[in-house]
Amino acid sequence: MQATEADIKETVKDYILSEFLPGESPDALDDSTLLITSGVLDSIATVKIVSFLEEKYGIELEAHELSPEYLNTLSDIARLVTARIAPK
Amino acid sequence: MSPIPAKADVVVIGGGPAGSTAANLLAQKGYDVVLLEKTTHPRVTVGESLLPHFWKYLDALGAADDIRDAAFVKKSGGTAVWRGMVRQMRLMDFGYSRPPLHVERGEFDHILLKVAERMGVKVFERVVARKIASNGSQRRVSYGNLETGEEAEITCRFIVDGSGQTGVIANQLGFREFDRDLRFMSVWGYFENGDYAAQGGLVCPMEKRYEIPPTTVQAGIGDWGWCWHIPQKESTSVGLVLALSQQAEFKARGANLEERFLEGCRRAPVVGELLRDATLVPDALYGIRDFAYHPTQLAGEGWYLVGDAAAFVDPINSAGVLTAFYTGSAAAACVDGSLKNESRIDYYTKVYSRLVRPRLTLFRLSALPEGQNTYQEDYQIALKAARLDSAVEQELLMVQTRLTDRSLNLAPLVAIDSGLAYNTHSNRYKENIQLTRLDSDEPFPAPVAGLQSVA
């Protein structure tokens, strides 16, 4: 079964909390929290998130997609991943 | 010392902050990492003023407690003396909870290397990396063991070059370009006693440094030159950065390097006065020249350039060690990704260049004297890094460049993207600071208006 946007958001949220915000309450992040521009994720964290997404969902992203345009909120990330795993 | 292995997953060249960072993070991921260092730590190196965001890297390295326990001098911010005006900023105002530091780099770098070893890195000192070679998915690093005279090779899958200004790979492959806009030399030394500048323009004697935290002082000394004053545990590091046009004059003034250096320090506004009662530590003067350069390529077939081995610009914004941490961490993430999924090696090479090239370009723009950028395309490139910084980091960079009259270099970025925090008027710095001495009525002479010359 294919992951829905809601599943993806949940999975990525767990990953971000455990990897980059240890000890932080889950309430600290919602779908529209600005991850990059507010400093939750630095640019190296974006590399790790993309590696995580690639491994988890068997997709391949492109180097130029490591930007706030695609990764600034959980919603952005879920949209990017869904578009990539959608059957062509 | 155990024998140097013939094989490893990753070979890291150089045990400065960049090399230690990459090696440490990869060892934490479980890879077999060998680090070769030409000298024996602690070794002398420059670059002693650290901005507060370095703590997040220390957390990742597992080195935060070790560095805290070393009790380096905490700094509170910066004092700039430019065109006869004193400006100050306080780093706490930017919301950082842990302090920026003034570190003895010999000790600081040694701690980082020991922590890397604790994380499982196999460290070999007095071993000089000579050349790299590639054959399919295999790399080789040839080295000379300075202890035994042995010459041998290590076979590995990735090489991270953190050899600093030496630039083993960039030089072997002919990738290093010197920056024609930034041709500097620097001379630095250490002074005992004397005074330092704290917040609010307070001038304090050195013995107060643990009670009233010092600022890093930067003073313009004519043309593009400037001078730093960095109080540390035992002494104060003072350095002159001289533009090409100032070097002949500098050399003409004084019979030897020590005399020229002392004369240069004495003439630097504010710094000269802070050093009035200080004494130079003998036999500890150092120099470096033409240190601004960048590579045509940052990563390639199984290799990554990190820290100064990749690039360096003018140190005016104290970004060198941070860049070493940044590039070391980015290279570790990319090598890890590549080792996990070999089909993505090219992707990670690209990712690394996409992250690092804009960052270096942004630093270069923010270090150049105003209006001196000859590469117009740099604005578009730097924008990519600027957008990945948090709003606070953006504001900090803007304030730093304001202090030393370089902020107009960031204006073209704002013209392209008005969302950047480089255009907000920041109240996180102050101008026209009056310097006054702690517990004394003796006035502190105001800096002379207009540019000062070392000559």
Ligand SMILES: Cc1cc2nc3c(=O)[nH]c(=O)nc-3n(C[C@H](O)[C@H](O)[C@H](O)COP(=O)(O)OP(=O)(O)OC[C@H]3O[C@@H](n4cnc5c(N)ncnc54)[C@H](O)[C@@H]3O)c2cc1C
């Ligand atoms: C004048 C001046 C002032 C500066 N001021 C500041 C400042 O205030 N704040 C700041 O953050 N930065 C500052 N910097 C920058 C800072 O010094 C550097 O960016 C930083 O040291 C880079 O770290 P690194 O690990 O890349 O290189 P390094 O610290 O230079 O380490 C490189 C290591 O590689 C080893 N090595 C070299 N060749 C080989 C080889 N062939 N085989 C094995 N090992 C080798 C060397 O022995 C060395 O230990 C300043 C720089 C200059 C020039």
